[in-house]
Amino acid sequence: MALCGRIRSSGLPLLQKFLKSDLISAHGSGVQRSLLCPALSFSEFSRNYATASVAKEGKVKVPLVLFGGAGNYASALYIAAVKANALDTVESEILDFLEASKRSDNFSQFMKNLSVSRGVRVKALTAICSETKFSDVTKNFLVVLAETGRLRNLESIAKKFLDLTMAHKGEVRAVVTTVIPLPTEEEKELKETLQDIIGHGKKVKLEQKIDPSILGGLVVEFSQKVFDMSIKTRSQQMERFLRDPISFGNP
Numbered sequence: 001m002a003l004c005g006r007i008r009s010s011g012l013p014l015l016q017k018f019l020k021s022d023l024i025s026a027h028g029s030g031v032q033r034s035l036l037c038p039a040l041s042f043s044e045f046s047r048n049y050a051t052a053s054v055a056k057e058g059k060v061k062v063p064l065v066l067f068g069g070a071g072n073y074a075s076a077l078y079i080a081a082v083k084a085n086a087l088d089t090v091e092s093e094i095l096d097f098l099e100a101s102k103r104s105d106n107f108s109q110f111m112k113n114l115s116v117s118r119g120v121r122v123k124a125l126t127a128i129c130s131e132t133k134f135s136d137v138t139k140n141f142l143v144v145l146a147e148t149g150r151l152r153n154l155e156s157i158a159k160k161f162l163d164l165t166m167a168h169k170g171e172v173r174a175v176v177t178t179v180i181p182l183p184t185e186e187e188k189e190l191k192e193t194l195q196d197i198i199g200h201g202k203k204v205k206l207e208q209k210i211d212p213s214i215l216g217g218l219v220v221e222f223s224q225k226v227f228d229m230s231i232k233t234r235s236q237q238m239e240r241f242l243r244d245p246i247s248f249g250n251p
Contacts (some may be wrong), residue, residue: 070153072159175220177219181208
């Protein structure tokens with residue numbers, strides 16, 4: 001299951017159409033003023049999302065401890081979504097937005113371009129969220145990212161946020177990397193094996209990734225563990241072994 005595989009079918013086409021339009025150019029010059037909402041309070045949104053107070057965390061327990069800037073933003077979004085009883089909605093909207101933005105070259109450039117003024121970024125995101133009827137939690141969060149110049153980090157934030165939502169549901173994501181897609185039977189066997197390892201108190205969600213560079217075999221990652229059984233790694237290990245001098249010891 002890919003990160004963006006959990007996309008709502010209802011909202012995505014509209015969002016894609018919106019981002020592919022001329023509403024937003026690479027430099028933000030195409031924002032239509034008629035779609036803009038009233039001005040937003042930067043400081044208020046920053047307080048709500050960029051930092052999570054100890055008091056808030058005391059009310060909503062974050063299921064995983066995340067580190068770094070992306071982890072802090074993901075945790076703050078999780079807290080806000082849970083407090084609003086909108087965790088599934090926010091998850092779906094964030095993934096919709098990320099998937100649609102990837103399909104728009106102009107908007108992808110817009111998200112990464114820090115030379116675009118803060119005001120233009122905020123107006124653009126406000127317009128998008130209004131047009132697509134995003135929830136207040138999602139809208140406010142995306143506006144904060146626009147304000148702080150962190151839209152370019154949305155994918156890493158979304159991945160960590162998804163880790164939190166999966167932990168909330170008792171799910172564990174396992175990523176298996178292969179050269180070609182696993183046959184259905186092998187995928188089922190691998191999932192059952194991982195389920196035995198992780199335990200039956202949690203549910204395994206298997207995500208497949210294709211990477212021809214590993215040459216063959218597979219790499220499995222879950223719960224911060226990596227099992228590398230790829231031909232590439234085994235070949236490298238064999239190469240190092242053959243290059244090491246052989247000591248026969250004393251006769």
